[in-house]
Amino acid sequence: MFVSFEGIDGSGKTTQAHMLASTLERYGGDVVLTREPGGTLLGEQVRELVLHGDHVAPWAEAALYAAARAQHVDQLIRPALGRGATVVCDRYLDSSVAYQGGGRGLGLETVLELNLTVVGGLVPDRTFLVEVRAETAAARVGATGDRIERDGIALWSRVASAYRELAERFPERYVVLDGEREVDAIAGEVLDHLR
């Protein structure tokens, strides 16, 4: 089983990904918790480049995230799924579609196509979209924030509508969660759904 968590920065998806992974581990499962950008050495290097470097052109950004993702799938996700593990991923290809395709205006379709190509068509069995208002997210993220987080609320609202479009387009894998609630209530809904 391959599960991803998506949402704008500060939506609470990292919290939920960690909670799900530890619950599944308590049940004795083989669980791989990973994140994007990241999950491999190359991925962590890309993370450093795009999140902490100077201005990156939108297509350069999209290509770097796609490169990191290709490596992630090849080196970590496919092998884990192959041995029967459950993979819980904090962000996956929908992040590129929403942020680069929607937020940066590169186009949802083009960015989706690029990403489906580099991962050989591997999409999650379930994608949990944690939805919160931009104000809630901004308050949660506070003053700390990486480069993209500083671009602020206008970008986030474009990203949020792109996620909505994805959820409507792929209802068979998308589960939309109300992220304004308590952490435990959201985690409970995730588990109920997976059961």
Ligand code: ADP
């Ligand atoms: P993301 O990965 O989406 O950026 P995080 O899980 O890192 O979000 O959460 C961002 C901040 O909000 C953290 O300080 C976290 O403790 C807090 N947080 C997460 N979920 C909730 C929630 N449901 N209600 C209130 N605060 C939350």
Ligand code: TYD
């Ligand atoms: P991360 O630090 O994991 O996000 P969060 O602050 O939500 O916990 O992600 C870093 C940033 O990278 C986040 O602003 C979204 C962005 N991003 C993209 O723009 N495209 C992508 O494909 C990915 C994976 C992330």
